[in-house]
Amino acid sequence: MPAKEKHLPEDRLRQHYHALSPELRRAADWVMSHPAEVGLWSMRRQAMALSVSPATMLRLARSVGYPSYNSFRLPFQKALTEPLAASVQHVQRTHRHAGPMQRDQLADIQRQAVSAAAGLNTSEAIDAAARAILQASHVGFLGSRICHALAFHLNYSYHLLKGNGSLIDGVGGTLSEQIHAMQSRDVVVAIALNPYSRSTIEAARLACQQDACLIALTDSSQSPLAQIAKHTLLFGAASSRSSEAMEAPATFFHTVTGATALIEQLLARIAALGGGAVQRRASEIGRRLHQTQAYWEASIPREFPRTISRTSS
Numbered sequence: 001m002p003a004k005e006k007h008l009p010e011d012r013l014r015q016h017y018h019a020l021s022p023e024l025r026r027a028a029d030w031v032m033s034h035p036a037e038v039g040l041w042s043m044r045r046q047a048m049a050l051s052v053s054p055a056t057m058l059r060l061a062r063s064v065g066y067p068s069y070n071s072f073r074l075p076f077q078k079a080l081t082e083p084l085a086a087s088v089q090h091v092q093r094t095h096r097h098a099g100p101m102q103r104d105q106l107a108d109i110q111r112q113a114v115s116a117a118a119g120l121n122t123s124e125a126i127d128a129a130a131r132a133i134l135q136a137s138h139v140g141f142l143g144s145r146i147c148h149a150l151a152f153h154l155n156y157s158y159h160l161l162k163g164n165g166s167l168i169d170g171v172g173g174t175l176s177e178q179i180h181a182m183q184s185r186d187v188v189v190a191i192a193l194n195p196y197s198r199s200t201i202e203a204a205r206l207a208c209q210q211d212a213c214l215i216a217l218t219d220s221s222q223s224p225l226a227q228i229a230k231h232t233l234l235f236g237a238a239s240s241r242s243s244e245a246m247e248a249p250a251t252f253f254h255t256v257t258g259a260t261a262l263i264e265q266l267l268a269r270i271a272a273l274g275g276g277a278v279q280r281r282a283s284e285i286g287r288r289l290h291q292t293q294a295y296w297e298a299s300i301p302r303e304f305p306r307t308i309s310r311t312s313s
Contacts, residue, residue, distance in 0.1 A: 008075055010035070012064035020063060027052060027060045033222040036195040039076035043069045106255075113258030116236035117265060129215050129231040130269035134162075136187035136213070140178065142168040142204065143190065144197035150217075150256060151191050154263050160285050161271055161278045168203065179203050184211035190229075193219040193237040193254055204228065217262060235262040 013028045020028060030050050031038050037046065047054040061072035133139055139158065143151030148169070155167040168178045168188070182188060188207040192200045201224045208214050208228050216229035219237040226232040235258035271278055289295065 009064065009066075009072055013060075016064050020060075023052065023056060024060050024063060026050065027056055030222060031060070033194070033220040035076050035079065038073050039079065043073075109255055110257040113236040113255050114261045116234075117258045117261040120234040120236070121262070121265075125231070125233060126265060126269050127273065129233055130266060130273050132213055132215060132231060133158075133187055133189070133266075133270055134274055137164065137183070137185035138187075139165040140168040140182060140186065140188045140207075140212075141165060141191075142188055142200060142207075143192070144200045146254060146256065147191040147193065147197065147200065147259075150259050150263060151189075153260070154189065154191070154267070157263075157267050158270070161267070161274060161281055163281060170199070170203075175199065175203055176206065179206045180210065182207050182210045182212040186210075187213045187215060189215045189217065190225055191217045191259065192223065192225050193235075193256075193259070194223065196224055201225065217259065217266075219259075233262055233266065235259045 010032055013032060017025060017028060027050055030046075034046075034049075037049070041049075043057045044054050047057050050056070058069050061069045064072075066072040139162075141151040141155040141158070143149075151169075152167060155165055158165045166178075168175065170178065179188075188204065190200055190204045190207075192204075204214055204216070204225055205228060213231075214225075214229045215231045215233070216223070216225035217233050217235065218225045219235060220226065221232065221234065226234075237254045237256065237258060271282075
């Protein structure tokens with residue numbers, strides 16, 4: 001019998017994971033890391049991506065209680081049609097009257113994401129990425145949709161340390177032109193999480209064709225970015241559809257807390273390894289910000305807290 005909606009294929013795979021053969025475990029890992037591809041690609045194409053026979057994918061489906069691979073991939077296909085609506089419905093159904101519990105579970109997901117940023121990456125891997133960035137002639141920061149804000153944050157903060165970075169944002173339809181400008185001594189730092197933005201993956205592939213060094217900040221070692229990157233740094237991005245830690249997860253969106261933590265770790269290593277050049281750049285930017293009065297400097301009146309207290313009481 002096909003699994004009911006409350007027993008999604010990912011849940012079945014986790015329940016039966018340790019009973020699977022090594023080959024089926026590898027297939028299960030790929031399925032859980034590529035839900036969009038499972039819904040979109042044929043069984044044969046998925047098998048080719050894994051370098052296994054199509055029969056392996058069928059055995060995987062049957063091993064977790066599905067009569068065919070089509071019935072196994074049907075929930076993945078449905079999730080692609082209205083993923084946000086389905087996730088919001090899940091949160092509303094499980095947390096309609098559980099505000100404090102939902103808040104606590106979301107905090108747990110965020111804490112786990114921050115821990116994962118450190119646990120998933122060795123210090124050597126972070127330092128290797130930092131050195132590649134420091135040695136680059138130019139550094140481009142790439143991210144689409146939810147990852148655009150992350151790329152902007154990384155680009156802005158890097159600007160405080162070095163002056164050879166830019167945001168690859170494709171304004172005015174110029175994404176391919178921005179990527180074509182990258183050369184062999186340049187670095188592209190691309191950020192993506194599942195479901196992966198097509199524009200980011202295609203731009204990253206084009207950067208590799210330009211012989212630029214690709215550094216991937218992503219949520220899986222099996223992500224399309226990780227498969228083509230020279231350096232890969234990982235972060236956790238749990239959501240209500242992907243979190244393994246929560247039986248009733250607290251949020252329908254991907255948390256970017258882990259990605260932000262990873263970005264800050266990378267920036268810290270760039271600053272630490274940057275030497276005198278980074279120090280001079282930081283001093284220059286600091287003086288410029290002060291001269292242009294970039295930040296509000298007026299002191300807060302002493303009576304302001306007392307006014308707030310009287311108003312609130």
